[in-house]
Amino acid sequence: MLRVGLSGGIGSGKSTVAGRLAEHGAVVIDADVLAREVVAPGTDGLREVVEAFGAEVLGPDGALDRPALAARVFGDERALATLNGITHPRIAARTAELIAAAPPDAVVVHDVPLLVEKDMAPLYHLVLIVHADLDQRLVRLRDRGLPEEDARRRIAAQADDQRRRAVADVWLDNSGTPDVVLARVDALWADRLVRYESNVRLRRHAPYGPPVVVPYDETWPAQARRVAARIGLAAGGRTVEHIGSTSVPGLPAKDVLDFQLGVRSLAEAAELEEALAQAGFPSRGLAEDGVRHEGHAPEDWHKRLHSGADPGRCVNLHVRVEGGPAWNWAIRFRDWLRADAAARDEYAALKRELAERHRGDDTDLGYAESKEPWMAAATARVAAFYRDGQTS
Incomplete structure (x- = not known):
């Protein structure tokens, strides 16, 4: 089952979107109807x-x-x-x-006017926000018989566009004629929602394909906050850190969000497997990080790896012992790149070169393995950076 949150300001046209999703077979639960x-x-x-x-x-x-x-x-x-x-x-x-009561393979769309105001976004696999320009909303509300003064008061009492954008995985602009937004809903259903539901139900992660390095995306931090909130909720409030290349401002990267989730032991990590899968992050089993430091046993670098089921947002989730060597390495490597512009530029050049070399691959495994020598050599540089007190 896929849980989708649907919201938008009064007069934005949520009902148009909800109706189209219902036509496609979604189970729509309208909070206003229930009220x-x-x-x-x-x-x-x-x-x-x-x-x-x-x-x-x-x-x-x-x-x-x-x-x-x-x-x-x-x-x-x-x-x-x-x-x-x-x-x-x-x-x-x-x-x-x-x-x-919904079928196991349902796409359940929860139409909630106050989804943003009630901080409900992490409850869903995906949040859709329907938007319309203020003038268009006022016209629609006037046509419903609501005086403009009352309409403006109700709009002002709701969350603003900035707050809605912060939780929106999908932003559906409904300022124009209905056929435009309906076409977007049709594509969203076929290309994302149906595939996402089957991935969640079958415990299957979305495929990544060959490595493609893209320029830094200014929306990555906001996307990461949304995904991290879902992971944290599914994991009972445990620590979630955005790591990897997309966590370093200005760094080109594959469009994949990497996170690490802190646990006290790998046994505890295994206990979270089902909850994370239900939240859209199925397990890929036990894995091992490349050993970055001497003096640690191989098992200190073990982790449980999960990946995202959403075909519209690639995610890797590394479940590691919080405070362990692998956990600390990921944070220190990230923070080193954030602070050292020369190292960041060097790493960016390497990533572009390796992506070009492996662009014909079916997966990104060859690309990842080709980075390992540089990552291993960076160990001493990261250690020196911290030893010299260049960061807190």
């Missing part, structure tokens, strides 16, 4: 709302008068907290029921 269900006539939820806010929040038919309730809680944090305390646990329970 109405849990306070429908005859429910305990409605009874508690009336007890908290009075009968004046009921319409003549005995159903909840949502505008009247909104007027009571808007701008009143205490009243809103009371309402949320009644509805949110019920919405969460119903959401869990629907997810549990």
Whole structure:
């Protein structure tokens, strides 16, 4: 099962995207629909709302008068907290029921207006954010009968575009005509979501292909923060570090995010295998780092290796003993390259040369092995850099 979070500001057109995903076969769970269900006539939820806010929040038919309730809680944090305390646990329970009832091979799309505000992004394999320009949103809301002043107030009360971009794995611009965003959704479904779901279900990582070194991407740090949050949640809050070439500003690299996850032992690492696989990082088994320092037993360089299942974002996850030699080496090597411009340029030139040499390969194994002599020789340089006190 693939869990997809869908969100966007009011008037952005989330419903258009959700509807198209449903046409493709996604199981769409609409948080707004559930919010109405849990306070429908005859429910305990409605009874508690009336007890908290009075009968004046009921319409003549005995159903909840949502505008009247909104007027009571808007701008009143205490009243809103009371309402949320009644509805949110019920919405969460119903959401869990629907997810549990979905088929094992489902792409479950959770349409959540407040996904960003509630810091829910790490719960999903992928987050889709639907965007539209402010003027377009105001027009759409006006056409729904919402006065412009009210529309602007509601937009201002939600997360801004900067916060939404920070959690967006996919940014769907819906400022134009519907056919444009629908075409993007069609491609996303076929090229990414269906493949991602099968990879997660079959515990299969996405293929990397031949090595291609690209210029440094300014979005890599933001992408890494999103992936690291998912890894950390799946691993129970353990330490996650962004390492490797994409963690060094300005360094050309393969478009692969590398992380290390800290554990106390490899036995503990094995216990995390299933949780990481369910989160989209299936295991590739026990592996061994190239020995960078003398004086350590070979087992000090053992790790468990996982890779990402997302065909749209290649990830390597090295599960290592936190504070062990391999863990420390990865951080020191990263920080050395960040601080030493000459070493960074030297490494960049090597990477380009080796990528060109191995561009006809089916995988990047030959490329990785060809880097080992330079990496081994860098051991002494890294040690000297730290010994000389050039970094903290």
